[in-house]
Amino acid sequence: MTEYRVAAVFDLFLLLVAVLTPLAGATLAAVLLPKRGRRARLALAGCLVSLLNILVTHGLMLATGPLMKVFGIALAHTVISAVSMPIHIIGFGLLLAGALTGPPQTPAPAPAPALAPPSAPASPSALASAPNAAPTQAPTPTSGTGEK
Template sequence: MTDYRTVGLVHLFIAAVSVLAPLIGAVVAGTFVRRRGRNARLAMIGCLVTAPGPIVLVLGTGLGLDTVFAGVEPLVALSVVSAIATLFHLVGFVLILVGALTDPTPLVAQRLPYPYAAPFHVHPTDAPPGN
């Protein structure tokens, strides 16, 4: 006999991991924004786009497919909800791949307080007076 409470808790745990993993990925990618620039930003956005996929799937099945899709068969309704969740996953995955596989943007050189990169050059004619 199946214990439905245990199955529900396992399902809730899997759903929580499915939502938390992209959010943790977004935090990790956010820590690399300063060093990696646009690439880390794309990866962070990809993780944030991926996060709503499991939420849509859990809420779509949890609210009851018969109430959301009244005139449609349950299998068709589940397929529609799964397609919406898959769309979030695919768009996020593509953004993460673009961020990971493109060349990193070059770091901007630090600006010096004066416009010259080296100390002033002293010419032989620039000797102090009196010599």
């Protein structure tokens, strides 16, 4: 009889973890609701649906005896799975929608054009050979006499 008690305590521990996990997720989503908006609402709904799935599944497991009488031993587990699977998929889908949807991505600004390296001053012969070059005057040397 001792092994049954150990199994029962371990089953209660697993049930406690299974119930506390979506409760912690729902609490976190509720705290982040003002900051995250729609994403937090989807995550909160997903956590609550997952909690509902755990409660429904364990409720049906408590009713395994009547289910076996109605559907037989082989189909009782299938009935429990058939009831809990759609609830699980909906909860998981809501959690994914809350995690993967986000604000629209704004395109990154275009990078600034690279500056061209400074070019060397053109020689007078290069300027004269350019067809569309503007006429330039050669600098006039100033005398060092200080005339005004």
